[in-house]
Amino acid sequence: MSKSLQAIRGMNDILPEQTPLWRYFESTVARLCDNYGYKQIRTPIVEFTELFKRSIGEVTDIVEKEMYTFEDRNGDSLTLRPEGTAACVRAVLEHGITGGGQTQKMWYIGPMYRHERPQKGRYRQFHQIGCEVFNLDGPDIDAELIVLTWRLWGQLGIRDAVKLELNSLGTSESRGRYREALVEYLSAHLDKLDEDSQRRLKTNPLRVLDTKNADTQAVLVDAPKMADYLDDESRVHFDGLKARLDAAGIPYVINPKLVRGLDYYSKTVFEWVTDKLGAQGTVCAGGRYDGLVEQMGGKPTPGVGFAMGIERLILLLETLEQVPEEISRQVDVYLCAFGEAAELAALALSEKVRDQLPNLRLQINAGAGSFKSQFKKADKSGALYALILGDDELGQQVIGFKPLRGQGEQQNIAFDALAAHLATCVVQG
Template sequence: MSKSLQAIRGMNDILPEQTPLWRYFEGTVARLLDNYGYRQIRMPIVEFTELFKRSIGEVTDIVEKEMYTFDDRNGDSLTLRPEGTAACVRAVLEHGITGGGQVQKLWYVGPMFRHERPQKGRYRQFHQIGLEVFNLEGPDIDAELIVMTWRLWGELGLRDAVKLELNSLGTSESRGRYREALVEFLSAHVDKLDEDSQRRMKTNPLRVLDTKNPETQAILVDAPKMADYLDDESRAHFEGLKARLDAVGIPYVINPKLVRGLDYYSKTVFEWVTDKLGAQGTVCAGGRYDGLVEQMGGKPTPGVGFAMGIERLVLMLEALDKVPEELSRQVDVYLCAFGEAAELAALSLSERVRDQLPNLRLQINAGAGSFKSQFKKADKSGALYALILGDDELAQQVVGFKPLRGQGEQQSIAWDALAAHLATCVVQG
């Protein structure tokens, strides 16, 4: 017997029962970004491998162990994108839309791919909403990104479940001085470090600060602090960011061990974290990457951005019971028609109602069936109301109107009055 076909481990189907919540979340974010003046960009999910080696860094975990990389028929090395910033930078460079100091405020949504050990909230195909801003270098735009996410948490009912952590990595020069001091400190304790931290100490020492190993964390308590090595410009930038967050009233904590996992970050880095998802605590993260565009062949261009994980935030909405009640039903009104003449009238009537109420979710019964079977399908649809159209209703040009989710008797509504009646009842329902 042949093996049954199934999805690749860590790459999940999002079923019809789940997509309403996804659409609600994505729609909420899209409206928010529109209101702040951001425009959507769409990039391919496959890029040349060199793009990620040059941007993310060849000695990062992503490039070394996690990327889905393959040779195509032309012999080119291609990679399924593991994150969105590099692809977005490639796109703005290729099309010249940041030249001459043009400010670009962009956002994107879509799948990313990393070969990790799948667990709740961490998958091999995962989805992100990302945002990138180019040619603005002050702390005001850093603050705007954080303020927007704070507003989003408020709209979703998640403010009490998340915490903002901040740090500054300084310029590449100040970070280089700090790296030297950190390596000197780690070298004095190398025998006590876990194996992964010993490897990172030689390739990407700042990532040692991000270790989850408790013994290594205990050693790092006495490690040099990045704040002591910041240049004056970075320090002023960070103070400006904090002043703006204080002005808006957004609470935060300074986390000196926050370094992010990608090489291109500089100055501001931040994470929104939660304790509601177990080990997978980061739901949104980002920071500034002023040297990345130049590193990828462009002119010096300030950049800042963030990405949020859709899977994790959807899980949070479910775990905290923040799913809007209306998402539990996909239909507002279910129209039952009995007999061919009634079916024809139902089609015409439903389209007239849709013209007048374009946001009404109206489903017509398909496949005919008895009175009992059609009402069973109406109830299963989750509709608030059933409409009934048979020979008697046709003769009188009325439609039966029956509440399905509460008190109320069935009544007859004239066809010309149906749209107005539904507008009132569905809003009240």
């Protein structure tokens, strides 16, 4: 017997009953980005592998173990994008849209791919929304990105469930000095480090700070601190960011172990974390990457951005029961028609109503059926009201109007008054 067809492990279908919440979340973020002056960019999901090796770093876990990489028919090495920043940098370079110091504020949305062990909130195909800003080097734009996310949490009703963690990684020079001190310290305690941290000590020592191993964390208590190696420029920048967050009333904590998993970060790094989702606690993260554009072959161009995981934030909304009631209702009004003449009249009438109320979610019964069966479908649709049109109503040029979710008696509404009545009951209420 042949194996039944199914989705690839870690790559999930988003079913019709789930998509209303996704659309609500995505439209909320998109509207907020528009309001802050960010313009959408759409990049391909496949890029040359070299792009990610040069940007993310060849000794990162993503490049070493997690990318979906393959050769195409031309022999080129291609990779499904594991994150969004590198593609944005490639796009601004290719199209020259940051030339001459032009400021670019952009946002993106789409699927990303990493070959990880699937678990709740972590998948091999996952979705992100991110913002990127080029050619602004002050702490004011770092603060704006954080303020934008803070406003989003407020709109979604999850502010009390997330916490902002901040750190500064300094410039590449100060980070290099810190790296040397950290390696020297950890090398003296090599036998107390877990196997993964011992490997990272040789390839990407700052990632040791990220370890979840309790024994290694105990060693890190007395390790050198990044703050002690910051250059003056980075310290002033970080102080400026904190001052702006204080002015905006946004609470935060300094996490000296926050380094992020990508090589291109410098100065500001931040994460929004929650304790409501178990181990998968980061819902949004980002920072500054002032050297990345130059590293990719462009002129020196400051950059800063963030990305948020849609799956985790959807899960958080569900966990906290912050899903708006209207999201679960996909139909406002369900129109039941009985008989051929009524069906024809219902089609014409419904289109006139849609012309007048373009935001009304009006569904007409399809497949005919008895009075009982149509009403059963109307109730199952989640509609607030049912409209009833049969031969008797058609003869009087009226339509039955029946509440399905609350108090109220059925009444008859004239055809030409239907849109106005629905506007009062549904669109405005």
